[in-house]
Amino acid sequence: MASPKPLLPDCGLYLTTRPLPGNEEKVPAGIIVSFHNHSDGGLPTVTPPDHNIHNRWHFHGPPLTFRGLTWAETLQKLPKEGFYTLRRELTFDGGKWPKATLVQLGYTQQGNPILFIARVRANLEENDLHFSDRGVGIKREQFSILEAVTVYDEPSDGSGHQPDHAHDH
Template sequence: MASSKSHLPDCGLYLTTKPLPGNEDKVPAGTIVSFHNHSDNGLPTVTTPDHNVHNRWHFHGPAVAFRGTTWADSLQRLPAEGFYTLRKELAFDGGNWPKGTLVQLGYTQAGMPILFIARVRSRLQENDLFFSDKGVGIKREQLSLLEPVSVFEEPSDGSGHQPDHADAH
């Protein structure tokens, strides 16, 4: 017999389209959630966003477990927050960014996508890319313009080894 987990969406970032029955105040319609199709007690859970750091939502606080798995079918999957390039030029009020531009994808709490452009700040000594906390809102239909890219992220404890040219064998 198949487990109910196999009928649930994959874990990830979603937009609610309906409030969670019995938890309408905690998980209303029209908000982003972190969905997990498993938990210690075997039930699926959702967690609402707590705060935003570097254009990414952090999901802390108690997860809300639920039994009505049909509600999970109402969730709308969102592309992961992170770094992408543009597959073609993006025009918007006030300007445009050319094909190939490196951007960071983030969201409002209501799940509206926001793009943040990568910038090199020439006044600084570091060789870092900078992403402002001010972005350009796009329509969900425009998410297809994004091509995911891999970016190495150092562990927050600073213990990680950063691969560089000298590591190539």
């Protein structure tokens, strides 16, 4: 009787703990990657980060397919980059943010989590929230203080109509 096919992790953002065999230079241990458990060819894929805009990584370039399914088991799942509120007060070197503060979660390329606080800027005519590109590092063990919030993305045509692209972040 054939052994059961190993279950692959869900698609999403992960931290590598080992280099990808055969692609060690492109996907070393200790970086964030976009993982997909499927592809047109049927194999799982992984894509290293390309660049960061507005505290979010963008994954471009051809995804790397791999056959060593046991490597996928070495990946550590990371919460999605995006917007959260604090479930309790966060104290850090140089300050503290109260419970329910709106923050943006981002990562260094090495997968270290960073929180960016939402600010209303007094000098702007627009009613926008601003997230600095400088944040406060937290430990992965602190992910439990984050409560995901839903934010609506403006359509790319700039029309600003209908909040039709809701994302749980």
